[in-house]
Amino acid sequence: MTALAEPTSPSREEIRAWMERARRRRRMRQSGLALLMLSPSLVIFAVFVFYPFFRNFQLAFYRTPPFPGLPKQWAGVDQITDVLGSAAFRNSVWVTVKFAVLTVPVGIALGLVLAVLAHQRLRGITVYRTIFSSTVATSVAVASVVFLTLLNPQIGLVNYYLGREGAQSLLQDPTWALPMVALVTIWQNLGFTFILMSAALQAIPDEMLEAAEVDGAGPTRRFLRVTIPLLSPTIFFAFVVGTISAWQAFGQIDLLTQGGPGGSHGATNTLTYFVFTDFFERQNEGTAAVLSIALFFIVLGLTLLQLRYFERRVHYER
Amino acid sequence: MGSVVLEEVTKRFGDTVAVDDLSLEVRDEEFLVLVGPSGCGKSTALRMIAGLDDPTDGVVRIDGRIVNHVEPKDRDVAMVFQDYALYPHMTVRRNVEFPLRTRSMDRDERQRVVTEAAETLGLGEFLDRKPAQLSGGQRQRVALARAIVRRPEAFLMDEPLSNLDAKLRVATRTELVELQRRLGTTVVYVTHDQVEAMTMGSRIAILNEGALEQIGPPPEIYRRPASVFVARFIGSPPMNTAAGPVRGEPGALRVVLPGGEIALTPHDSRTVAGSGCSEIVVGIRPEHVTVNDAKDGATADGAAGDASGIPASVLSVEALGYERHVICRLDDGTTMIARISTDGPEPPAHSAVRLGFDTARLHFFDPATTRRIDG
Ligand SMILES: Nc1ncnc2c1ncn2[C@@H]1O[C@H](COP(=O)(O)OP(=O)(O)OP(=O)(O)O)[C@@H](O)[C@H]1O
Ligand SMILES: [Mg+2]
Numbered sequence: 001m002t003a004l005a006e007p008t009s010p011s012r013e014e015i016r017a018w019m020e021r022a023r024r025r026r027r028m029r030q031s032g033l034a035l036l037m038l039s040p041s042l043v044i045f046a047v048f049v050f051y052p053f054f055r056n057f058q059l060a061f062y063r064t065p066p067f068p069g070l071p072k073q074w075a076g077v078d079q080i081t082d083v084l085g086s087a088a089f090r091n092s093v094w095v096t097v098k099f100a101v102l103t104v105p106v107g108i109a110l111g112l113v114l115a116v117l118a119h120q121r122l123r124g125i126t127v128y129r130t131i132f133s134s135t136v137a138t139s140v141a142v143a144s145v146v147f148l149t150l151l152n153p154q155i156g157l158v159n160y161y162l163g164r165e166g167a168q169s170l171l172q173d174p175t176w177a178l179p180m181v182a183l184v185t186i187w188q189n190l191g192f193t194f195i196l197m198s199a200a201l202q203a204i205p206d207e208m209l210e211a212a213e214v215d216g217a218g219p220t221r222r223f224l225r226v227t228i229p230l231l232s233p234t235i236f237f238a239f240v241v242g243t244i245s246a247w248q249a250f251g252q253i254d255l256l257t258q259g260g261p262g263g264s265h266g267a268t269n270t271l272t273y274f275v276f277t278d279f280f281e282r283q284n285e286g287t288a289a290v291l292s293i294a295l296f297f298i299v300l301g302l303t304l305l306q307l308r309y310f311e312r313r314v315h316y317e318r
Numbered sequence: 319m320g321s322v323v324l325e326e327v328t329k330r331f332g333d334t335v336a337v338d339d340l341s342l343e344v345r346d347e348e349f350l351v352l353v354g355p356s357g358c359g360k361s362t363a364l365r366m367i368a369g370l371d372d373p374t375d376g377v378v379r380i381d382g383r384i385v386n387h388v389e390p391k392d393r394d395v396a397m398v399f400q401d402y403a404l405y406p407h408m409t410v411r412r413n414v415e416f417p418l419r420t421r422s423m424d425r426d427e428r429q430r431v432v433t434e435a436a437e438t439l440g441l442g443e444f445l446d447r448k449p450a451q452l453s454g455g456q457r458q459r460v461a462l463a464r465a466i467v468r469r470p471e472a473f474l475m476d477e478p479l480s481n482l483d484a485k486l487r488v489a490t491r492t493e494l495v496e497l498q499r500r501l502g503t504t505v506v507y508v509t510h511d512q513v514e515a516m517t518m519g520s521r522i523a524i525l526n527e528g529a530l531e532q533i534g535p536p537p538e539i540y541r542r543p544a545s546v547f548v549a550r551f552i553g554s555p556p557m558n559t560a561a562g563p564v565r566g567e568p569g570a571l572r573v574v575l576p577g578g579e580i581a582l583t584p585h586d587s588r589t590v591a592g593s594g595c596s597e598i599v600v601g602i603r604p605e606h607v608t609v610n611d612a613k614d615g616a617t618a619d620g621a622a623g624d625a626s627g628i629p630a631s632v633l634s635v636e637a638l639g640y641e642r643h644v645i646c647r648l649d650d651g652t653t654m655i656a657r658i659s660t661d662g663p664e665p666p667a668h669s670a671v672r673l674g675f676d677t678a679r680l681h682f683f684d685p686a687t688t689r690r691i692d693g
Binding site: 206208210211212214215 | 340370391407
């Protein structure tokens with residue numbers, strides 16, 4: 001034993017160096033492997049996300065000619081300032097802001113109320129749970145067609161009950177068009193919000209609420225002081241996701257109002273819809289590119305703002 | 319402060335009877351421990367006192383008042399849950415304050431009460447932390463502080479020590495009892511740990527399958543267990559029990575056990591004869607059993623013993639340092655445990671021994687009802 005150990009016994013520094021070298025080798029091997037495994041998705045992202053994303057910036061600097069086939073003209077920032085300064089752009093941003101304000105808080109509040117109502121141990125409560133979450137299984141198209149029928153000026157129930165059969169649909173009314181689109185959106189999103197809130201409610205230990213009950217808190221106090229704070233991460237999440245999806249809403253607008261009434265200054269011409277019409281109807285790639293870049297930065301900015309100012313007030317467990 | 323009374327209370331969950339016709343009185347300023355094996359209905363009983371579960375049948379009184387239809391928040395009891403149920407989004411101060419905020423108490427008063435409770439429980443430096451930043455023992459203190467600020471009629475505690483490590487549990491046991499004395503509050507304390515029950519309770523109520531087996535002060539429960547269940551539940555290692563027919567004259571009865579007989583004292587003979595049982599369950603605590611050499615009758619710890627006694631074989635010996643438990647088996651497979659001192663040689667495993675019983679310390683139970691037979 002002594003013969004073996006004595007002459008070769010390495011110093012502490014040597015051992016440390018070996019381990020360091022081994023660690024570095026392992027890390028290299030691991031990052032090579034990681035790159036290899038990521039490569040398929042990187043290719044897909046590059047083709048369908050990164051390339052269009054950067055190409056879009058390029059498009060924004062060229063004016064699209066009035067007739068196809070003519071050469072594109074370098075416009076520099078002129079086109080960008082033109083578009084961002086236009087009344088139509090301002091209108092669409094304002095419409096989208098109103099749309100988000102109408103849909104997101106109400107949608108979350110409704111989802112929460114339904115989740116609380118369905119969070120009871122009652123006979124047959126699963127039937128209600130199923131009904132409340134059913135809109136998840138409904139596509140935007142189906143939801144829109146259902147409401148289109150309800151709001152139809154001749155055969156729709158809405159006009160019938162409002163006593164205005166034959167008069168124009170609420171979707172054609174400049175005041176009511178946006179609230180109606182918002183209503184459909186809320187309805188469509190309700191299932192998702194409901195499931196989200198129900199899951200979060202179920203994660204709150206019964207004991208926590210029972211402790212509050214024994215401590216003398218009535219139902220309102222328990223809800224405001226215990227349930228809501230414990231749900232706050234979920235509410236926050238719903239808020240961020242809801243806001244982003246409001247800025248990206250498209251299907252229901254296309255099916256219900258096509259951005260109208262009011263053409264390119266339409267009462268429901270949200271920014272996403274504006275991008276769509278600019279590109280596919282007016283075929284103006286240049287301005288559409290400017291609009292979509294604006295949309296990107298608005299959503300990015302809003303999300304950062306929300307993360308920064310709300311997340312701090314949100315309770316995260318552990 | 320007040321008394322808590324359950325009168326013929328039953329609780330069913332569908333087909334399961336969680337609590338079965340339970341009558342119980344917790345006296346004012348008493349520390350009553352509800353003890354029993356897992357699933358025997360302890361928590362359910364406690365939850366009915368708190369109002370978190372409604373009795374299927376029977377009456378619950380707090381301080382003399384029937385509270386069956388009183389909301390938990392109006393019952394004026396405080397509860398400490400097994401997992402403490404602290405509010406994770408509130409600081410320790412907010413947690414402790416919570417019950418005070420629900421009643422209208424002005425700020426200064428609230429501040430004073432919280433500070434006092436924090437001092438009592440040594441929480442001063444943690445007041446601004448969140449529960450997630452505390453150790454298990456500290457959380458348990460916060461839960462206690464939240465309970466004591468209320469000055470309730472009664473404290474209800476559901477296994478509050480079960481999440482603590484063994485050492486902290488022992489220390490907290492004493493502190494809790496001390497705290498209760500100081501505050502002079504009625505406490506209903508649930509545990510499945512018989513050591514906690516024996517050391518903390520001024521009285522112990524033992525539950526089995528939802529029904530009350532016995533209630534009384536710890537020494538009495540140990541000395542005079544009312545049923546085979548209590549006899550075997552309280553005490554560690556548990557009391558040895560064996561069933562056998564009764565023989566002999568009324569004044570000098572013997573109980574026939576596998577491999578031998580036990581002669582009863584004249585007093586016991588009269589008691590057993592009075593019960594009219596022809597077969598009987600004999601119980602004896604491990605400390606009243608001696609392990610004797612099969613041939614010369616010397617006891618395992620060296621003293622001279624007797625060569626009579628019941629033959630048995632040694633299964634194993636558990637040496638705990640301060641005492642030893644000799645686990646033996648009778649001819650018919652009945653297990654008997656003897657608790658002996660650490661003096662003398664260890665009886666080797668599988669060796670044949672004779673078990674001697676201190677016949678003045680026998681307990682008798684009716685095999686049909688499993689209840690105690692008393693003179
Ligand atoms: N909400 C419930 N629904 C159905 N059965 C229940 C409910 N609560 C308790 N039980 C049943 O009632 C019985 C008593 O339960 P309880 O919680 O009171 O036991 P325990 O004595 O507190 O046990 P442990 O020591 O394990 O906490 C058990 O059989 C349990 O399964
Ligand atoms: Mg329990």
